[in-house]
Amino acid sequence: MALWADKYQPKALDKFVLHKGIADNLKKLVATGDCPHTLFYGPPGAGKRTLVMALLREIYGPGAEKIRVETRPWTIELPTRKLELELTTVSSNYHVELSPGDVGGSNDRYVVQEIIKDLAKNRPLDVATGNKGFKVLVLNEVDRLSREAQQSLRRTMEKYSAGCRLVMTCANISKVMDPVRSRCLCVRVAAPSSEVVQEQLYAVARKEALQVCRVQQCPLREDQAVAPADWEAYIAEIAGDIMAEQSAKKLYQVRGKLYELLANCIPPELLLRTLLLELLKKLDDEIKARPRATPDPRADITELAARYEHRLQEGQKPIFHIEAFVAQFMSRYKNWQLTAFG
Numbered sequence: 001m002a003l004w005a006d007k008y009q010p011k012a013l014d015k016f017v018l019h020k021g022i023a024d025n026l027k028k029l030v031a032t033g034d035c036p037h038t039l040f041y042g043p044p045g046a047g048k049r050t051l052v053m054a055l056l057r058e059i060y061g062p063g064a065e066k067i068r069v070e071t072r073p074w075t076i077e078l079p080t081r082k083l084e085l086e087l088t089t090v091s092s093n094y095h096v097e098l099s100p101g102d103v104g105g106s107n108d109r110y111v112v113q114e115i116i117k118d119l120a121k122n123r124p125l126d127v128a129t130g131n132k133g134f135k136v137l138v139l140n141e142v143d144r145l146s147r148e149a150q151q152s153l154r155r156t157m158e159k160y161s162a163g164c165r166l167v168m169t170c171a172n173i174s175k176v177m178d179p180v181r182s183r184c185l186c187v188r189v190a191a192p193s194s195e196v197v198q199e200q201l202y203a204v205a206r207k208e209a210l211q212v213c214r215v216q217q218c219p220l221r222e223d224q225a226v227a228p229a230d231w232e233a234y235i236a237e238i239a240g241d242i243m244a245e246q247s248a249k250k251l252y253q254v255r256g257k258l259y260e261l262l263a264n265c266i267p268p269e270l271l272l273r274t275l276l277l278e279l280l281k282k283l284d285d286e287i288k289a290r291p292r293a294t295p296d297p298r299a300d301i302t303e304l305a306a307r308y309e310h311r312l313q314e315g316q317k318p319i320f321h322i323e324a325f326v327a328q329f330m331s332r333y334k335n336w337q338l339t340a341f342g
Contacts, residue, residue, distance in 0.1 A: 008204055011065075013054045018192055018200075019047055023054065026187075030058045035134075037157055037166040039142070039181060041173040042189035044267075048169040051189060052138055055167065059136070060094040067092050076110045083110055097138035100145060109149035112139075116156045116164055139168045143175035144313065154179045231266050232274060239278035246330035255323050268318030269309060272325065276305040279329065297336045304328055 010016045016023035029035070038055075040048040056064040069090050076083040085107065090097040096115065100108045116137060139145075145153070154177070157166055168184065170176055192200075228236070238257050241250060261271055283298055308325040312318055 008200075009050050010054060011057065013058050016051075016054070018196060019051060019189060022051065022187060022189065026051070026055055027058060029185075030055070035059060035165055037161075037168075037184045039168045039170065039173070039176065039184040039186045040189050041170050041176075041186065043191045044171055044270075046189045046191045048189045049140070051187075052167055052169065056092075056095055056136060056138075060092075064092050064094050074111065074114060076114050078110065083107060085111070087111060095136040095138060097140065099140040100142075100149065108145055109152040112145070112149050112153050113156055116160050116166075134163050134165050136165050136167055139166060141170060142168045142180070143170035143172045147177070150177045150180055154183065157183050231261060231264065234261065235271065235274045236278050239275060239282060242279065242326060242330060243282050243333070246334045251323070251327055251330065254326055255319070258319060258322055258326075262318060268312055268322060271318075272305060272309055272312065272322055275322075275326075276302065297332060300332060301329060304332070 010023075013023040013027045040051060042048055053064070067090050069088065071086055071088045073084065073086050076085075087098060087100075098115070100111050100115075139153075142150070142153075153166075157180070166184070173181065173186070234257065238254055241254055241257075244250075258271070262268060279301065280298055283301070305325060308321045308328075311321045311324075
């Protein structure tokens with residue numbers, strides 16, 4: 001059974017309700033045969049990728065939806081060495097989608113160069129779809145690319161523009177270099193208002209039975225709590241483990257659970273922020289139960305999480321920074337307990 005988020009999202013540009021103005025303009029652009037490099041920017045969950053997939057369908061037809069997921073090894077010849085790495089891509093006969101920021105460090109620039117060259121050499125030959133003989137490279141989270149990668153991207157955009165078009169997404173456009181932005185059609189995808197979200201939820205609720213809520217309580221109540229997603233409940237469980245015991249053994253167990261979440265495509269920044277909120281909830285309860293306890297550790301822990309969230313943007317392996325945050329939290333929480341209650 002398809003997830004409702006996938007089941008009810010628009011598949012074509014003329015089906016958009018929320019971003020109808022953007023979709024109509026993109027449809028007109030494709031109709032004129034003009035398909036420039038494009039940069040969609042806006043907060044997570046605003047609908048950037050949905051617009052990208054609808055745009056691909058408008059250019060290439062239903063064939064763009066026949067996708068495959070591949071983890072492909074790349075061997076890139078550098079002046080002084082060979083760079084070997086693996087990268088997961090989502091692709092069809094007409095496009096390739098990837099997140100080069102996952103490579104980390106300065107290696108992402110070589111990945112961008114190599115994939116664009118590979119795309120330019122293998123153009124789609126099916127002119128019956130109305131395409132102009134170019135493939136599309138979808139780059140997610142270009143704001144996470146290193147400065148070197150963005151400089152390389154600017155040059156390759158110009159060199160291979162005849163055989164390759166770039167469609168990029170990002171959350172923070174200020175982290176994308178001006179030379180890259182100036183070569184793109186920049187499309188702002190705003191987050192929906194609470195009223196619009198509520199309206200869409202009602203529309204889905206009228207068509208579905210809301211089975212989980214019905215199992216919890218039937219008939220439904222206006223103040224009925226919404227069941228958390230599985231990954232949210234799992235993070236709450238991890239927070240409970242951290243608060244229950246602060247030891248090397250427990251840290252090792254927590255690391256395994258963090259790996260599980262990352263392997264299931266939970267974004268590391270979201271994981272860290274949700275874990276912080278769960279830990280703060282438990283600290284709140286503990287402080288309320290012992291009001292005389294001093295000092296208050298909440299501000300210190302929030303600052304700690306902000307520091308490691310920043311390191312996530314600069315580092316290569318998210319697990320290193322999230323685990324380091326957990327280890328620091330355990331150490332500080334244990335010291336706080338000894339100071340406050342010892």
